[in-house]
Amino acid sequence: MTSEWWRTAAIYQIYPRSFADANGDGMGDLAGITSRLGSLEALGVDAIWLSPFYTSPQKDAGYDVADYCDVDPRFGTLADFDAMVAEAHARGIRVIVDLVPNHSSDQHLWFQEALAAAPGSAARARYLFRDGRGDAGELPPNNWESVFGGPAWTRSLDAEGRPGQWYLHLFDSSQPDFDWTNEEVREEFRRILRFWLDRGVDGFRVDVAHGLIKADGLPDWTPAEGAGSMGGAGGVGGHPDTLGAEASGVALEPAISEEEGDGAPYWAQEGVHEVYRDWRRLLDEYPGERILAAEAWVDPLSKVAKWVRPDEMHQSFNFAYLETPWDADALRTVIDESLAAFGSVGAPSTWVLSNHDVVRHATRLSVTAANPQGHGLGPRSKGIPTYEVGLRRARAATALMLALPGSAYLYQGEELGLPEVIDLPDDARQDPTWFRTDGERYGRDGCRVPIPWESSAPSYGFGPTDASWLPQPDSWAELARDRQEGVEGSTLSMYQAALRLRRSLSLGAGSLEWLHVDGTLALRNGEITVVANTGTEPVALPAGDVLLASGPLDGDRLPADTTVWLRA
CATH class of the missing domain: 2.60.40.1180 (Golgi alpha-mannosidase II)
Structure with a gap:
């Protein structure tokens, strides 16, 4: 007899560097998370999902992993992690951790060995090194562009400092892609999975779960104009009758078409599914219903459902729902398609409105200009709503989402009604997107600002000092948790009531x-x-x-x- 808890769970995403700082260095940490678990228990969530806390040079906020089996000292130690898991489990909260299998940091031991090794070596075979085009190999192997802007290839130097082979990085140049046709890579990730499962984690959110396998031959490919950074198109905004197609949230071109090979040759290749079948067999060896959740930016929903067939992953994020504008007809269509697609393979639909990669929905759902995913918002952006307009629509969207059958994901701070922080100073921004596009795209820092807990405390209770790795706006004082706790009509009280009713009325299983x-x-x-x-x-x-x-x-x-x- 199994509970299949994941079918109806309300799962709360923690972005560790911005959640709670126990030691006052301005960076959130694992001990900080442990200290605030009581608040999450009171909120009424069933599980937490932690973005990466592994050893990393932090070129991409931890999604550039140098050691998959240790905690970065910025966040604490393995003992801190174990204490956090024990405290969460004692409060009835499960723990899901992020896993980043598409790429590592360039500081990972394997990549350092690859750079020092010769072309054709076993060390280089763990990554995607290729000879360049042109008479002297001076051109990249193909025309692929990075998700963060600019080319997806960087040329390496040999031991004498001469230009050599190129390596693929779908993201930043500090994030080289693994070659998942290599059995050594597959075995290493089996080891990593077991390491964290043995420490008691309840599952893994798999980053870029659609990107591990690349098409044979790495053919040239040019994305559609206006495409979002992960392969989709369009932005998300307000009423479609007041916006152009691009701003309405309607995709101008599908991220990946229904026919294999019609989309990007580095997204949603059929070979990824065998990887997850292998992982599912491994997880099923463990007690307690450990789960896999896919970050798969794939269109249409019928194709996303391939990730959650009975022998693969348990959940996949519903980005089609996240990208749907606040419009009754559009919402009804995507809800019907979601329930049909996931139901066809016996999986629950998931619902999500915000995460660490998108503009917070307390702003995004009311934006009246195009805003493709990953571009972010800043002082020069157009169509930004007032806070009151954005919050009203966000609360309404959340109340709708939490009434739907399936599993719901929440992003830290949305229960406080936090908007996107738009007026970050240029010199404070840290997202690679900002740098790789020379400031053309603001990136994702605006949804990652450390959240407020106590209105009159240093850093609004984020930590014991005023230190904060991204500056917090003055408006955070009014939105702090202690200003909303027990206050009728506050956003926090609405979330608590909705989650309590959702559980007592079994809406997730309805x-x-x-x-x-x-x-x-x-x-x-x-x-x-x-x-x-x-x-x-x-x-x-x-x-x-x-x-x-x-x-x-x-x-x-x-x-x-x-x-x-x-x-x-």
Whole structure:
């Protein structure tokens, strides 16, 4: 008998460097996480997912891993990790950790050995080294571009300092891609999985789960104009009737088409699935239902479902839902497609609105200009809403999401209504995207600013000093957790109530029936009716007892950008 907890779980993403700082150095750490687990228990989440905390030079905030089986000293020690897991489990919270298998840091021992080795050596075979094109190999092996901007190839130097072979990095030049056709690479990641499973982790979120295998021959490929950084297209914004197609969140071109080979030759190749079948067999050897969750930026949803077939991963992030604009017809379509696609392989749908790679939805859902994923927002960006407009829509979107059957992911700080931090000084920005595009794209720093806990404390309670690796805005004081705890109508209180009702009413294990309520998106899940007004005018409120409302109601009217849960 299994509980299959992951089918209905509310999972909270922790970005360790920005969650809680125990030692006052301005960088969040594992001890800080442990100290705040009581707050997450009170919030009502079932599990936490930690972004990378491994040994790393931090060129890409830890997604450049130098040692997969140790904790970076910035975040603590393995003993700190073990203490955190023990405390989380004592509070009934499971622990999922990030795994980065597509690439390592250039400081990883293997890559340093590769640079020192000759072309054709076993050390180089762990990565994707290739001879260059041109008479003297002076041109990169193909025309691929990095997700972070610029070329996806960097030329190495031989022992005498002369230009040599090129190596592939789909991300920063400090993140060389592994060659997953190499059995030594596969065996090393089996070892890494077992290392953390033996320490008690409950699962892995797999970074760039669609990118491990590249097409044979590494053919040239040019992405569609306006494509998002992970292969998709379009941005996410407000009402499509006031925006162009690009700004509405509707993909201009699919990230990966239904036909194999029509998309990027480095995304969603069929060979990735055998890797995850292998990993699933390994996880199934362990007790306690350990899980795999895929970060797979793939279109359409029917193709995403391949990652969660019964013998592969347990969950895959629903980026199609994340990228859907705040529009009733668009939302209904993506919800239907999600439930159909994941249900066809016996998997739960997941729902997510924010994470460490996208503009926070308290801003993003109301942006009225194009904003492709990964580009970020800054002082020169267009279409930025006021905070009040963005928050109202974000709360309504969250209330809708938490009523849907399946598993929901939350990103740290969204329960406080945190917006994207747009006015970061240029000299404070640290995202590789900012540097590799010469400031053309702001990148992801705006959603990664350390979160506020106590309004009058140093660094708003993030740590015991004023130190903060990214500057916090003055507005954080008003949004701090202690200013919202127990306050009726606060965003924190709404999240707590929604998660409590979601669990007590078994909404995650429920089913969806669409209802017709003029001018809204309306559904029934079990004993509750959910009505979301995505329009611009108030609508009549159906009869029933109000269990939850994302904002104030107007008598018997449901205001615009408001969601309500009713019991008939």
